[in-house]
Amino acid sequence: MPRQPASVSRPAAAPRLSRTRKPDQMSLEDWQAALRAQFGREQPFRIQRLGDEPVFSDFAVSNPESGGHYRVAIRGGLPGDNFCTCPDFATNQLGTCKHIESTLAHLLRKRGGPAALRNGFTAPYSEVYLEYAGQRCLRFRAGADCPPALAKQGRKLVDGSADPDCALEDFLRTAGKTGHEVRCYDDARAFLAELRDTRRRRELFAQAYPQGAQSKALRNLLKAPLYPYQAEGALFAASAGRALIGDEMGLGKTIQAIAAAELLSRHCGVERVLVVCPTSLKYQWQREIARFAGREAQAIHGLRPARQQQYASDAPCWAKITNYETLSRDLDLIQAWGPDLVIVDEAQRIKNWNTIAARSLKRIASPYAIVLTGTPLENRLEELVSIVQFVDQHRLGPTWKLLNEHQQRDEAGRVIGYRALDRIAGTLAPIMLRRRKAQVLDQLPGRIDNTLFVPMTEQQRVHHDENGAIVSRIVQRWRKTGYLSDADQRRLTCALQNMRMSCNSTYLLDHETDHGSKADELMTLLEDLLEQPDAKVVVFSQWVRTHELLIRRLEARGWGHVLFHGGVPSQRRPALVDRFHEDPGCRLFLSTDAGGVGLNLQHAAAAVVNMDLPWNPAVLEQRIGRVHRLGQKRSVQVVNFVAQGTIEEGMLSVLAFKRSLFAGVLDGGESEVFLQGTRLSQFMASVEKVTGAMGEPESGIADESAAAAGEAGVPVASAAAPALPSPPEAGPAPDPWAALADAALPLLQALASRGAGTTPAAPWIERDPHTGQEFLKLPLPQPQTVQRLADALRGLLSRPPSA
Known part of the structure; x- marks a missing residue:
């Protein structure tokens, strides 16, 4: 029995579902569909009917809060019957989405709506459409007035028995002669065109370069000769049309992309190439395009009016080069220019699908795309999904299914490892090429x-251990209460950053002293x-x-x-x-x-x-x-x-795990990778030993502006490490006196232990070498500590005196 959509099968008063934990009695697919029905009920969609039919019509669905506008076509109550133009519908393989579910719920409240949906829809016209429930496939729905012979031809169209190059056109011509209306939707046409173009492109390159990477014409494609593996990469990317070159650092991904672009220009009519890269690489791309391809390239720069003029210029220019930071602001200019090929360099910049740059890039429509990154996977599988989605949004399937198949979780639902990573590499093989340096070791x-x-010096150790104590207290409070306030999250991140900076020198923290050994060891x-x-x-x-x-x-x-x-x-x-x-x-x-x-x-x-x-x-x-x-x-x-003996030493084990995850997916390494215990338990154990595997490591600098802030060495919570997730239950507020007591106790102990020797008992005590008089030099506490202490004193002073 086909699965019913959640909004049709479940009562209106159904209990609220968790977004993160699947109910035991529900299948994974039913849970995901039910979540979308839940989202559809909760969000303030505006629904407007576009057709004449009261139920089986097209609807405009908009969200006034997000500004999103989508078209929904209702043809029935089963998954796959309906259609939506939103990205989630195209990729989730459920055959529904929150916009469809919201529209169905809206129709169920209308008179006659439930009965119409139960009986189904039979139109007088026929339809050729694309079904999204499961793997995408072409479908034919015969109308009530469809001649039997035409219906038979329509079924051949979708079962693969007809010639794919001319089947659709022949079918539509036959339908036109009979006078029967057949509606063929744009996404179905695009799907067939994509399959046809891919097959023809591969045949074209196979004929042009019959010896593949060894073909002399390919090796001499550019002004500089290509190494065999580079020629292979260029031909692979051009034949695929949309590809990811994930070679290790230093193997020449740039020249491979330029060569692939040259192939697509010579054989597939590519005339406009857009290069998206970090700001620091724009002019390097410009020089290398001129050096290797001998073509004109323009680095987009300046304020918005200047950039607008550069995109609109009629001057002959093969490539335009822009950076991630201006991508969203220039999206309309790029779309108006209409690139044939988009090359994305250092694509780990879009590993987070929810960033402005990632969302903007995925809105650029181009028939061809080449993505370059030596690190397509840095920390989590979701990063790989985000990058691959730009190349082929259907390749890895829906994220919820991918993570369910490959993540290993503990009883609390935390990710502790990954499994069957080799299957991901097999899935990506048609669009991703990755070579390691070991494979071209002779070069x-x-x-x-x-x-x-x-x-560490004693002064460094004081800074390191003071901040380590802050981290330890916060983790102990987490263990006891299961709660971490926003203030504690900031203090935790700040303390971790300070611990790392103290490993280099105290200068990074106070900008005055220089206690540390690394600089001298380097000399x-x-x-x-x-x-x-x-x-x-x-x-x-x-x-x-x-x-x-x-x-x-x-x-x-x-x-x-x-x-x-x-x-x-x-x-x-x-x-x-x-x-x-x-x-x-x-x-x-x-x-x-x-x-x-x-x-x-x-x-x-x-x-x-x-x-x-x-x-x-x-x-x-x-x-x-x-x-x-x-x-x-x-x-x-x-x-x-x-x-x-510091946080740096503890980071070595974290680096080892991340490398094993990276190798398992991309380099044919172990297909099963596990953490020894949950991230949180590892975190607390490492803090107690003062070795520093401080929770989940940071995901890297997202852009140059964030990196520049982190480079300044200011001891604030920046990009050091993500804060731990906070459970929903509230816990006790942090004790404002704890930090004062923690700071005072070591001071008193140091003063009490002073002897008559020549060496001060603590770094806070300094002795004048001429007079022998000792002075107290105290480090300032963190601003958060001072603020909490001030709030506590203010509260004490505001209390009325007791009788």
């Missing part, structure tokens, strides 16, 4: 990784790395303040350097890169994660030093990939500095 140099554990390392006069080194840190410390030491030694970060204007960046490549006296390239995106430094340097570890393994590989990439002729040395 790449070796790589040596070293981790140096650096001891010792550089003495060896720079022994050869032509040797150069790339040094990464998340924070600009770390580089400020390094610059003091570099200048004292006379080592030339450049500083590259998110705040450097894009116009100045090429000159800095050129200086590092061309100036023999410029020995070091200092960069943050925000500034380092898209850099190619393999011809100048053969060593990478990471002053701090990023939460995300993909970001770490992006750093190293700036030097260890195609074109590197020397063995690459990678050195990671880790503060011993």
